[in-house]
Amino acid sequence: MSSASWPTAAHLSPANLEIVPIGRAHLAGFHAAVDSVAKERRYLAMLEAPSFTRTRRLVLDSLKAGAVHVVAVAAGEVIGWCDLRPKTAPTLRHSAVLGMGIVAAYRGQGIGSRMLAATLELAWARGIRRAELNVRSDNAPAIALYRRFGFVDEGTCRNYICIDGVDYDALLMARLAP
Ligand SMILES: CC(C)(COP(=O)(O)OP(=O)(O)OC[C@H]1O[C@@H](n2cnc3c(N)ncnc32)[C@H](O)[C@@H]1OP(=O)(O)O)[C@@H](O)C(=O)NCCC(=O)NCCS
Known part of the structure; x- marks a missing residue:
């Protein structure tokens, strides 16, 4: 699918934006x-992204394994996602790893906040007790969002990500269930 099939940001309103599993x-x-x-x-x-076939398999397998996964849908098109995937080791299953993103044109309008609120509520209801993530240290909007939702810094992972030959630090952030 090309970006041409996404609705224009001008067509976005709380009325036609849904956050759904x-x-x-x-x-x-x-x-x-x-x-x-x-x-x-x-x-x-x-x-x-991995191939569509692999993405499909990863999503269906992670749902079977207890993941929470919501999408933001505007005018019938997926414009963002937020997922929390429980770890697999028996001692770590109470703990889940968060991933999220929104297509660029739709950022900064509160959609990330809505997706994160919905994801955490579903996760706590399902018995997940710790949500954690890694975020590049220079990703200020994401870090602001996570802090607002009670995630705290647990450490800096130095030279964690390498893109085009440049190393970037990442923050390990986590929050516990209420
Ligand atoms: C991170 C992301 C999901 C947030 O979603 P969003 O819909 O843009 O978030 P919201 O509009 O709900 O809130 C964003 C927050 O960032 C703040 N923000 C926006 N731009 C900012 C900037 N340049 N510096 C600091 N804070 C900024 C906003 O003010 C808001 O915080 P506030 O409500 O306390 O003011 C979205 O920006 C995104 O998809 N980014 C690219 C992918 C990504 O970074 N994924 C996370 C990887 S760990």
Whole structure:
């Protein structure tokens, strides 16, 4: 899918934006949204989305394993996602790793806040007791969002991400269930 099929930001209003659990009908849109954010080469560990087949498998497997995964849908198109994937080791299953992103044109309008609120509420209800993430230290909007939702810094992972030959630090941030 090309970005041409996303609705224009001007068409976005709280009335036509839904935050919903991901379903099979959203998989192609989710894949396109991940690919778009990854290709900015700034925010995600991946620089492009895995193939659609692999993405589909990863999502369906992680849902089976207890992940929470919501998407933001505007005028029928997926424009963002937020997921929390529980770790697999028996001693770490109470703990889940957060990932999120929004197609560039839709940022800074509170959609990330809505997705994160919905994801955390579902996660706590499901018994997840710790949410954690790594975020590039220079990603100020994401860090501001996480802090506002009670995530605290647990450390700096030095030279954690290497993009185009440049190393970047990342913050390890986490919050516990209320
Ligand atoms: C991070 C992201 C999901 C946030 O979603 P969003 O819809 O833009 O977030 P919101 O509009 O709900 O809130 C963003 C916050 O960042 C703040 N912000 C925006 N630009 C900022 C900047 N340049 N510096 C500091 N804070 C900034 C906003 O003011 C807001 O905080 P506030 O409500 O306390 O004022 C979105 O920006 C995104 O997709 N970024 C690219 C992908 C990414 O970084 N993913 C996370 C990887 S760990």
